[in-house]
Amino acid sequence: MSLIVTQDICKTYRTGEVAVEALKSVSFTIEPKSFVSFVGPSGSGKTTLLNLIGCLDRPTSGTLEVAGIHISRLNRKKAAAFRGSHLGFIFQDFNLIPVLSVYENVEYPLLMVQNIPGSERRKRVLHMLDAVGMTDQKDKYPDHISGGQKQRVAVARALVTKPPLILADEPTANLDSQTAFKVIDLMHHMRDEFGATFVFSTHDRKIVRSVETIYSLTDGRINTHASLSSQGGNDA
């Protein structure tokens, strides 16, 4: 069974008199454990699309199924519960909680969303911190670590609840290209280690060299689709 199935998704933003068609009939399916990127220039609809998949917003029309659930029908509370149990988020601006330490940031979803008991929680947090290589920084606060380190913490936070799907909207946009490659590599590595599906967006074609499935977005439409069975520089 496919993890994500979309059929003719449209999203129209209405602000007063003007209506912006951010997505125009988008259809695709994404299989479990895949590593997928949506690439497109600014304004092409990447954020809009990821927000829809992420159960943060509803399509204007079309069907949208994630993990077998029609998520566009969920109410606020159910949507929050769905996100908490099925999804992990990585943000462009890292969005770590500034009053919590690195350890506590990773712990947050287990503690505040899933109510995992103490010893189990500790084990999983430490494991995740180790996996992203942030164990020795675990007591620092977000203000005292670099951008790349922040995004590693964010990856750990997204993965710690073992969700089947991780969504990352331009996770490398605020990083230099060296660090950006490292973060993509980390995500790739995490996909292999934890078996989660990664879907991320970027406006930077150079960054997607190790991505298996690339959807190219322009003006709210998917125009090309490339699948790489093996790693390679075949730019779609």
Added chain:
Amino acid sequence: MLKLMKIALRNLLRYHRRTLLTASLIAIGVTFVLVFISASGAFKNLMIGQITDSMLGHIQVHRRGYMASIDSLPLNLNLEPGAMNKLEEALASTPGITAVSQRIKFPGMLSNFMETTNIRINGVYPERETTAVPLLPGRVKKGSPQLREGELFVPELLAAGMKLKVGDPVVIIATNRDGSVNGRQFKVGAVIESVTGPGGRDGYMHIEDAREVLRMETLEISEVTLRVQNFSKLNETAEQLRANLSGETDKQGRPLFDVRTWEDLSPFSNVARMIDVMSFFIRLMLIAIVLVAVMNVMIMAVFERIREIGTIAAIGTKPGRILSLFLIEGLLLGIFGTGAGILLAGMATFVINAANISFNFGRQVGLVLSPRLEPGQILIVAAIVILVSTAAALQPAFRASRMEPVDALRHV
């Protein structure tokens, strides 16, 4: 709850200056209110104590109609032995009364053989009178506080005017009930401090002497003064006594007795009520201050953390949790402010007590104000402030919990 508390606390500490400012504002408000309540309460209680314990007593019983013409101290409105027996019975079945003092009151002329002036005489049983109004001996300025037969306690006001000293002979002349006049010589036993207001010309003699001056065959009592055990239950006791006396009527079928508490008898009760009204409004003001201060800071907190709210909401934090998070911030602000305020108020009352602030009220000089923080008052103020600061956070917290994560995340 504990985990939310930790995050809320850290968020408060993140904006420590603002938190400090708001908490200080609450603390100052709490301090002010507590000090005001305890100082005004101390003043009130002191004054009530002075008034009731030096002359009035807690409750007075007269024949109905006596109070209306109290200025002339009418002898024809006294309580005869039959009525007194009924009153004694009713008093015996009213719990909480610790002292009963019977008085014969009458207007008289005081003469020092050179000049004459008006005096109001209270004929009393000395022991009963001093248990009912325990400050009476304390009012004795010169002479012995022990009232003996043949002696007269003269109020300072008259003693000064007539140049009377302890031991001087004086004559008391009074009109009897039948209209005849009688006089008797007394010795000035003591000069007593005059009380403020009506009663400034009140002197005391033994009740048997009063009977003799008035040529009273059977004992007729003008006034019965009572002292209750628990002053805070005064009104209940008075009610109980009224109920016990309600069956007693005169020949026309009207109630025979008139039971009044000090509040009905002293003009100071209006001042006391005024103080209560003022402390009510000051509490209201505190509520307004806390409400505005906390609401303001919480609205700011929500606005500044919109993206953070979007993040935790996106991650799957339930709206109820987000609501609680901000409510707890308000709660903690209230707790910190109140805690500091109580400490400050404690120090302030300590300082006031140590400073021994004394004041004069009317004729009473050198009254020492000694405010005390009542645990009950502290609890009430603390509960109000903490409740109000949590309530003030409600609207901002609700807004935060209702935010759409997409909109919140887009916010810059």
